[in-house]
Amino acid sequence: EVQLVESGGGLVQPGGSLRLSCAASGFTFSRSWMSWVRQAPGKGLEWVANIKEDGGDNYYVDSVKGRFTISRDNAKNSLFLQMNSLRAEDTAVYYCARYVRSHPHYYMDIWGEGTTVTVSS
């Protein structure tokens, strides 16, 4: 079964850190770009970060640059998001997704159910 399962969310104080994980199964993870997308309570979707198949290329939304780091372990079919210097505005459900790049087609076709991050004192 094709699946992505996020974990690692929770309550953290402003300025704190959290590491999210995403376990992939049912597809060739090592050949897939991956993404993190978040959704603040009652708000729309916001793309956060992308990582290339081999981890050699990363992209971030400006609001998390320098604070968040996307990484992966292809041997363990796992994606990560290290979040430092967390702010209240980082409070959201965080989804991992497979990002397909098959020119001219680009899309996110597999999504996890999300993990909730709450930044509050």
Place this chain on the structure above:
Amino acid sequence: DIQLTQSPSFLSASVGDRVTITCRASQGINNYLDWYQQKPGKAPKLLIYTASTLESGVPSRFSGSASGTEFTLTISSLQPEDFATYYCQQLKTYPLTFGGGTKVEIK
């Protein structure tokens, strides 16, 4: 950054209605535009990619079209399971961006 403006942000419709949602990009994105459906408490689901290609398994009542920087998602005959929020997303340039969403509710 490329801005995506969705309209309307909310619409009320009945089962069987034809529904059209528009997404306007602030600059050319060469049809690198996808549509997602999201139900409360659930992850987004891919419906349409590259402006008009239907994702496998998605009912044929969903369709997408493009004209320059204006993109349209059409549901030909609204079904009870289609009441949800719909988002467009551009994948032409980083940062990837989403539209603000269109919530489709039952009239």
